[in-house]
Structures are given as structure tokens and as C-alpha cells.
Amino acid sequence: MLNTYQFPTFPYVQSEEQRTGQRVRKPVIVVGAGPVGLTAALDCAHHGLPVVVLDDNDTVSVGSRAVCYAKRALEIWDRLGCAGPMVDKGVVWKIGKVFRDERLVYQFDLLPEPGHKRPAFINLQQYHLEETLIGRAAALGNRIDLRWKHRVVGIAPAADHVLLEVETPDGVFPIEADWVIACDGARSGLREALGLPFEGQAFQDRFLIADVVMQADFPAERWFWFDPPFHRNQSVLLHMQADNVWRIDFQLGWDADPEEEKTPERVIPRLKRMLGADTPFDLEWVSVYQFACRQLDDFRHGRVLFAGDAAHQVSPFGARGANSGVQDTDNLVWKLKLVLDGHAPDALLDSYSTERVAAARDNLRTSTRSTDFITPKTAASRAFRDATLDLAEHLPFARTLVNSGRLSRPTPYRDSPLNTPDADADAFADAMAPGTNCADAPVTRDGTAGWLLDALGDRFVALHFLGDDGAAPASDGLADADIPVTTVTVGRRGGDLVDAEGLAHARYDAAAGTTYLIRPDQYVAARWRTFDPARIAAARDRAVART
Amino acid sequence: MTLNVQPNLPDPDGFYERLVALHRGLDADQSAVVNARLILLLANHIGDPAVLDRALALARDPATHRGDAAAAG
Numbered sequence: 018m019l020n021t022y023q024f025p026t027f028p029y030v031q032s033e034e035q036r037t038g039q040r041v042r043k044p045v046i047v048v049g050a051g052p053v054g055l056t057a058a059l060d061c062a063h064h065g066l067p068v069v070v071l072d073d074n075d076t077v078s079v080g081s082r083a084v085c086y087a088k089r090a091l092e093i094w095d096r097l098g099c100a101g102p103m104v105d106k107g108v109v110w111k112i113g114k115v116f117r118d119e120r121l122v123y124q125f126d127l128l129p130e131p132g133h134k135r136p137a138f139i140n141l142q143q144y145h146l147e148e149t150l151i152g153r154a155a156a157l158g159n160r161i162d163l164r165w166k167h168r169v170v171g172i173a174p175a176a177d178h179v180l181l182e183v184e185t186p187d188g189v190f191p192i193e194a195d196w197v198i199a200c201d202g203a204r205s206g207l208r209e210a211l212g213l214p215f216e217g218q219a220f221q222d223r224f225l226i227a228d229v230v231m232q233a234d235f236p237a238e239r240w241f242w243f244d245p246p247f248h249r250n251q252s253v254l255l256h257m258q259a260d261n262v263w264r265i266d267f268q269l270g271w272d273a274d275p276e277e278e279k280t281p282e283r284v285i286p287r288l289k290r291m292l293g294a295d296t297p298f299d300l301e302w303v304s305v306y307q308f309a310c311r312q313l314d315d316f317r318h319g320r321v322l323f324a325g326d327a328a329h330q331v332s333p334f335g336a337r338g339a340n341s342g343v344q345d346t347d348n349l350v351w352k353l354k355l356v357l358d359g360h361a362p363d364a365l366l367d368s369y370s371t372e373r374v375a376a377a378r379d380n381l382r383t384s385t386r387s388t389d390f391i392t393p394k395t396a397a398s399r400a401f402r403d404a405t406l407d408l409a410e411h412l413p414f415a416r417t418l419v420n421s422g423r424l425s426r427p428t429p430y431r432d433s434p435l436n437t438p439d440a441d442a443d444a445f446a447d448a449m450a451p452g453t454n455c456a457d458a459p460v461t462r463d464g465t466a467g468w469l470l471d472a473l474g475d476r477f478v479a480l481h482f483l484g485d486d487g488a489a490p491a492s493d494g495l496a497d498a499d500i501p502v503t504t505v506t507v508g509r510r511g512g513d514l515v516d517a518e519g520l521a522h523a524r525y526d527a528a529a530g531t532t533y534l535i536r537p538d539q540y541v542a543a544r545w546r547t548f549d550p551a552r553i554a555a556a557r558d559r560a561v562a563r564t
Numbered sequence: 565m566t567l568n569v570q571p572n573l574p575d576p577d578g579f580y581e582r583l584v585a586l587h588r589g590l591d592a593d594q595s596a597v598v599n600a601r602l603i604l605l606l607a608n609h610i611g612d613p614a615v616l617d618r619a620l621a622l623a624r625d626p627a628t629h630r631g632d633a634a635a636a637g
Contacts, residue, residue: 396596404600414608 021230021260021301022144024076027151029166035183035190042178043069044357046194048169048207050074052083052143053325053342054200055150059097060350062160063475066357069194070154070161071183073168077151080302081142081228084256084264085336087425088128089454091135092539093347096475099153100135103146107139108257113239115421119246122409123416127424132520133457134468138336138424140237140258142228169201172210172321179320196353197321198346205327211318217311218385220332222392225267225278225305229288231298232261241421243391243406247290252391252421262301265291266333268392275305308332310385312377316370322349329377331384334391334422341380344427345373351475351537352561360500361561368435368562376428383423390420429453430540437534437543437556445544446526455539458521460507460514469507469521472514475537476503477560479553482522483508484529493550502534502557504548536560567618569629 034041045061047054050072061068086103094100115123127137154161170189171182179197182189199207208215240255242248251268258264267287269278277283284303292298312329316322325342349369355361393399408415429452430436436451449456458469473480479502481490487508495502506512507521516522525533534543534556543556558564573579586602587595607616621628 396593397600400593400596400600401604404597404604407597408601408604412605415604418604 021262022142024079024144025148027075027163027165029075029186030164031185031187032164032167032190034192035185035187038190040191040193042193042195043067044195045069045198045353046071046179046181046192046196047198047200048181049200049202049325049327050147050151050163050165051078051200051202051325052146052150052339053346054198055147055154056093056097056343057198057200057324057346057350058161058163059099059150059153059157060346060475061353062154062157063097064350064354066350066354068161069192070163071167071169071181072163072165075165077147078143080226080304081144081258081262081264083143083146083336083339084140084258085340085424086139086141086146087336087340088133088135088137089425089427090340090343091139092457092470093343094150095135095471096347096539097153099149102149102152103141104135104139106145106149106259107141108237108259109136109139110237110239110257111137112236113241113421113424115419116240116242116245117406117410118244120410122243122406123419132459132518134459134470135457138239140256140264142258142260142262143339145259169206172197172207174211174319174321195320195357198349198353199321199323199327200325200342200346201327203326203330205323207321208313208323208327211321213313213318215311215313215330217309217330217381219309219311220307220388220392221271223269223271223273223275223278223305223307224333225269225273225284225287226303227265227267227284227288227300228258228302229263229265229292229298230261230301231263231292231296233263233292233296235263239424243402243421245291248287253291254421269305273305278305279303306333310381310388312374312381314374316345316373316377317366322353322366322369324349324373328373329381331380332388333384334387335380335384336422336425337380337384340425341376344376345369347538348373355500355561361563365562368433372430372433372435375430375432379428380425387420387422391422427454435536435542435560435562437559439544443544443546449525449533449541449544451541451543453541455533455535455541456524458516458524459518460516460521462514467514469514470539472505473535473539475539477501477537477542477557478535479504479548480525480533480535481506481548482525482527482529482531483512484522484527485509487529490532490548491550495550495553498554498557500557500561502553534560565612565615567615567622569622 045068047057047070058068058070091100111127113125168184170184173180178193237257242253254266256264316328324345331337352365393402405418431452492504507514530547532548536542542560
């Protein structure tokens, strides 16, 4: 097989505590250096928390794996200072096309409006993504202690810490943490060691992934086929990745032999049927997978916090795995920082589980629906699927029923206890209700064109809209509180951020005086039609679970 | 709105004849798909989730009918 990529090897270094035999306690240990664990570590560093990352391997992901990264994940990586190289290296796309046989039945646009810094999606091999994250961690110097060839082999939770037994090439040593973030993947050893039930539904189907290197003139779009002539009665998915690598995903059915299907003798004829006998290509990576949809009921177990695939596993249709995993740590780390600093009660971390379990349920339900459409389990289900596709070719209503994967969007935390509900009299449009992630918009800051989300950062912000001629409010010490709230003004003509196009005002249903309290993960905590420091402080306290 | 379970077809026998005729010459699989298309077309026309949910429940078990008649109209 061809390689467009040289896998880096990261050096194993024996730690000081293993060498000296001295047991130490770290504030935060992240287990697993995949996309979710690395993002957790970067977020800790951004919040000034020293963090140790333990990974059992010494390189990046083998295979392109996750591939599709959504706008919200890119916005999180922007906050952490590393989305730029990912977008530059990745393939930007937003159009999805659904074919049946050879006919286009449906097309969707995941970001139909302009005025957002980040695109709907990029496709990027997971190894490139991880290398970018590792590079970013290295650039932060000693704030992130990334330890390769460190396998966690034991865990003992205690009331005020967690003890981990870690195996390295030099043997086993103990290390303690105030908090452990478990990002050790779908087969999480920590989840297993703690005996936590991980229940759900396994799907009786197999899929072949082939990463193919070729010069091809397919556009940068997601193409999905039901029953194509080159792969009858099954589905096929095509994505463009960086370096002329293409991801092709063939549904094989449950009876397929996974070992046999991985062999070039089986894979190459399949690809030739699809690409044509005359299209030259090389195979880079082949894998056969099956999948399950399941999750933990609670992502918090004392001082162990589960995130990513260790906490929830979904079908691949919809790119809801890695994308929801980085949203887990986006939700978690600012809370962990406030708890470690003694500014917020331990109970704030329960809201991590409440909010992200709800998001995982939403992702699980959505991806299970997609799976049921793509791989009907009964004759009736198959008849409805075929009927939907028949109608969709001709009738607009049926296109909304065609489900080849509903692509990852952030789940709002509408029922979160951290939200302060709208007052009826404020009469806000629903779109940016408390619990929703902030919409981006183009703004000018200090005379330079920029973006609203970049101005929010990772702190509490009172986003105050000035309209055409409002004045900046008196913030009454909000900025100097133990948990500061920074006031940022947005005006059509003046203010910290100038919204010349009016898109920020429109997206936030804002008039002069409208004020949003934004959490450090860029979610709306509360909103009002006026700026009232006492109500802002109360909503901030509610958002950190201390009222 | 509630599901109307009172007579509403102007020509019940005529509709029934056309419904059966729709399947003439089709095998069971083809009929299943035609029925599925018909259900999807009608469901989209109705739209109202409460009406559709009531129809789904009654289709599965007509004996659960209770008071739809009184509410109809």
C-alpha cells in the first residue's frame, strides 16, 4: 500500500516520579491522546491548568478514521489556537449529494449563508489532525506534559483524588490526580476497570473503508449512493481528503467476511467497478468495521470524567463521534478550572454530565435514525426507504425524509440548570435561546476585520448590543469579581466590535440595550433587553452552580 | 386538530375500488412499495403530528379507539 504520510514517532521519556519512585499528585490527568484527549489537554493549558496526558502508543492515529470535522469543532480549535492549519490542510466542503442508482435524488447545503469564519465541514485525515494538535501542545511548552508509552493498567478512585497505576517500558508506577479526564476511546479501559455499563444497540452490518490515492475530478462534496450500479443493493459514501486521498465507504452486509474483504484481491475489483477500469489509483488504508450506538448514563463518576468515545459511541453516518467528543471537553474544562480554583462548587461538574449526556442522546438518536434508513432491518422498513427515494426524485416533500446521515450540529442545552430562562416580556426570537452555542458574525475590531467568536474567547462575557447609537453601560465591578464578566459592546457604528453589516444584531435578535451573558464555552447563559449588572451577576452565579 | 374517524369519503365504494385497482398486476414487494408511497404522500399532506400519531396508533391496534368519534368534526 502507498503512503502519502510518514508516521511520526514520539519519544518515550521516563518520568521523574517513576525514576525516583516518589508518588506525586497532579491536578488533572488526561488518559488518551486522540483528538478528544489532546483537545482536553489544550483547553486545560489555555485555562492555566497544568495537565499530564498519558497515551499507550507513541504515534498518531493509523488510518484516516474520523475524517469529517464540523464547524463547531473548528470553532473550539480556533479558541485553542489551532484551527487555522487544519482548515488550510483540510478539504473544505458544505454540499452533500445523494444518488440512487446513477440519478441525483437530493442535494443539501450545510451552510447556506455567508458571514461565518469557519466552514460547515472540513475533511482531514485523523493523523494530520492529531499531529496539528500535538504540535500546538508542544508550542505551549511545559504546560502540557504529554507522555507516550504510558498505559493505565489500574485505577483506584478515592474521596479526594484518583490513583492510577501506569505501565511504561520501565515498569509500573503509581500517580495520583485530583481529576481524571478519561478519553481512552470506545474500548475505554478506565470505563471497564470501573465496571460501568455501556449499553445500547449493536448493528448487524459491516462496512469497508478504503482510502484511495488518485487524481480524480470529483468535486469537494459528500456523495452518497443508494444502490449504485457498481455496488448493487448496498450503499456507498465518497469523501475527498487532503493529499488526493479519497475515502470510500462500502456497505457490505452482515454476512461479509471481514478478513477476506480487507484483502487487495477483494478491494481492488470493487474499486475498479466504481472508478472505472482506466482510473489509476493506489490503496493507502483499508479497514472493515461494524458499529454500535451506546453511551454511559452518567459521564461523571466521582473524580473521573468520561469524554468522547469512552462516554458515547455512535454510528459513523453524520460525523458525530469526534465532533461531539471535542464538544464534551469544551463543556468540561472551564468548569473544572473554576472548581479547582475554588470559585465554583463541585456540583458544577454534575452539569457537565447533564448537558453532555443530553447531547449524546441527541447524537445517538439522530445517528440511529440514519442507520435505520441506510440499512433497513425489516421488509416494511425497506419498502418505506425505497418509496421515499422513489418520491424524492420527483417531489420536494420526500427529499426531507431521505436520510443518508444528518451531519453533526451542536446540541443546544435548552433544559440545562445553568440557564437563566428568558423573561416573557423580553420577547426574544427562539434562535439564540439560553443553552445555545453562539452564532458567529463578521465584525470589525480596532479597525481590523474579524469575527465575533474570536472576540468572546474562553471567559464569561456580557455581550451588549448598542444598535445605531447606544452608549456603553456601566459594568459595576463585573470585570473585577472573583469570576469576572467582561463587557464587550457591539454597535452598528461604534463599540468594541463594529457590526457594519448588521449580521450580529440580526443573528442575536438584538436591539439597542440587548445583553447576552456568554459562558466560557461560548454558549448563551442568559439574555435580556437591558444591561443590568445585578441580573448579570445572578445569571453568572447560576451558570457556575453556586446559587 | 384530531383524527377524523367519522365517514369522510364522498364515494367510499369508488375510492375502495380505485385503491384495489392501484395494485393490479403488482407482486407483494411492489405493492408494499406502492402502499408506502401512498402513506408518505398522505402523511405529508396531513402534516399535523397529533393526527398522524393517532393514525399510527389506530393502524397498529384499532381496538384502542376511544372517543375519536366525539372529538371529530
